[in-house]
Amino acid sequence: MDNNYGLIRVGAASPRVKVADVSYNIEQIKTLVDRAEADDVSLLAFPELSITGYTCGDLFGQSLLIRAAEEGVLDLCAYTTGKYVTVVVGAPVRLHDRLYNCAVVLRDGQVFGIVPKIHLPGYHEFYETRWFASGGSFRDACSEVVYAGARVPFGPCQIFTVGEVPFAVELCEDLWTPVPPSSYHAMAGARIIVNLSASNEVLTKHTYRKELIANQSYRTASAYVYASSGYGESTQDLVFAGSSLIYENGALLAENPRFSRENSLIEADVDAEKLSTLRQQQNTFHDQGGPFADYTVSDLGEAAPTDFEERLLRHVEPHPFVPSPEAADRDDRAEEITSIQVLGLLSRLEHIQCRTAVIGISGGLDSTLALLVTVLAFDRLGWDRTRVIGVTMPGLGTTDRTYRNAVDLMHALGITQREISVVPAVKQHFKDIGHDPSVHDTTYENAQARERTQLLMDIANQENGLVVGTGDLSELALGWCTYNGDHMSMYGVNAGVPKTLVRSLVRWAALHRFDAAAAGKRSVREILLDIVDTPISPELTPADAQGNIVQMTEDLVGPYELHDFFLYHFFRFGFAPEKVLFLARKAFGEAYSEEELTKWLRKFCWRFFSQQFKRSCLPDGPKIGSVSLSPRGDWRMPSDASVALWIKNLPE
Secondary structure (H helix, E strand, C coil), rough: CCCCCEEEEEEEECCCCCCCCCHHHHHHHHHHHHHHHHCCEEEEEECCCCCCCCCHHHHHHHHHHHHHHEEEEEEHHHCCCCCCEEEEEEEEEECCEEEEEEEEEEEEEEEEEEEEECCCCCCCCHHHHHHEECCHHHHHCEEEEEECCEEEEECCEEEEECCCEEEEEEHHHHHHCCCCCCHHHHCCCCCCEEECCCCCCCHHHHHHHHHHHHHHHHHCCEEEEEEEEECEECCCCCCCCCCCCECCEEHHHHHHECCCCCCCEEECCCCCCCHHHHHCCCCCCCCCCCCCCCCCEEEECCCCCCCCCCCCCCCCCCCCCCCCCCCCCCCCCCCHHHHHHHHHHHHHHHHHHCCCEEECCCCCCHHHHHHHHHHHHHHHHHHCHHHEEEEEECCCCCHHHHHHHHHHHHHCCEEEEEEEECCCHHHHHHHHHCCCCCCHHHHHHHHHHHHHHHHHHHHHHCCCEEECCCCCHHHHHCCCCCCCCCHHHHEEEECCCCCCHHHHHHHHHHHHHCCCCCCCCCCHHHHHHHHCCCCCCCCCCCCCCCCCCCCCHHHHHHHHHHHHHHHHHCCCCCCCHHHHHHHHHHCCCCCCCHHHHHHHHHHHHHHHHHHHHHCCCCCCCCCCCCCCCCCCCCCCCCCCCCCHHHHHCCCC
């Protein structure tokens, strides 16, 4: 992969204008072009009719203004000579004795195409139909026009390619229609949509505008670069605040402050590879028909040589599965995730007419979340919590802290408690198979996990119950579970929840679903918060002399925050390890060295491929988010696939 990592830098500008003063407007545009070129921007959008100003009114009927606009475009076109930045600027263009509101695409001294606006407002405060004709008549095929000294394609059905990234253009009102032209542009291959706009400000309109752009970029799996008219437009009846926005697949990448009196420029790095992958995964994307005929495609040349390693203009979230503390919908998302888990379990309980639910309680995060989900499911069903059978099964590595938390939590929640030590059975098993118990190897560890699973399954048979699984999505990705041990259950409520999110959900439940009033020795909230703070460990090897946990999971397989990050980008967007590593550097900064990131990413790749056989026979469990490893749905991979290609993609 080249060092652009599938990225391209785009910009949206809102220059200060003087209505009908083409020379002044061109100078302001040139200033912003220079700024964008200096920042290695490959594609730069300006507002609708930015050459003349949008609010010229009946002056658009003056030939002098129309000729001056063409001369201004010619001047600007010459100014782009030798520059990498592609400029999309708004101008009135006359063709066949009709005037069109157009976007003109310029690059390196050449006009590559002119895109006319299709949908013209003729209501309320806008009267474009008074001056302009619709470009809709050019949908079937592009025409040609001699403009700014060149013969160029004219029509809405055009795709322009910068580097390897195709983009297309629509203008203002086009977006606000029931079926925007950008929908067809996207299906024709455009991964970036540029919108030249002149959208005025009225109360609450900006919120709706952002929602509209966010939704359109999401529905079309595209980046949407929106530039709107600002200061200097006539305020005779309307105010234009210069809104500039850049979205990618529904997510806001950049936004300028509105109501500025100065030139405005925003920039963002769009992940074009990500957009391509999303479209590939969504096979219905290309099933839609459309009224547009074949598109004219223009290759504009290479993208700007941008050093994304040095400066990346997009946020890379280090914990993609976990809503940030600042997220307004953080609590709503936790509530929704828990509700999905609860509904999945209670539906299964009712369907198979179970009398009880059986769950192994270790005092760790996963079993705690599974227990909370089970209790909430029983509450929804109106069943007594005593029908939940929690079994704590101390083993050869159980520590006092996790044991006390397990026992106290079961008591505080009011479920039925059982305690069965697996030590005698495991020691007998070691004797039966001739294993030296002083050898703390895989046999030593897995024997305990399988004994615990056998106990839970047999108790479920005894009590007409269902064994609730506790394993999470991160463990499934890494294969960090004992085959036919904790790998197996009768319904896995955590199968779609990654480890970083498990911790977040348990903390949320402690603070929002259970009060701090003591119930028994300790309150549920107090116990849950202590579990959140407990180091992650399978506790399958003996504790130290002071009774502390020795076997730290993250020391063995790596930090879960890294593995969840790797999983998200590997699964969701199909990124190669080289790109995942680049994103990890940006996401985690100096928290991990290059060597550490490479080491754990190599470990992730190796384990993900080698442990697929465990995922091929998973029990049922609810899908929670966009990443799921169920062999019946989202992930179907041969168990004997080679990892060599992915390992070679990483630095030595």
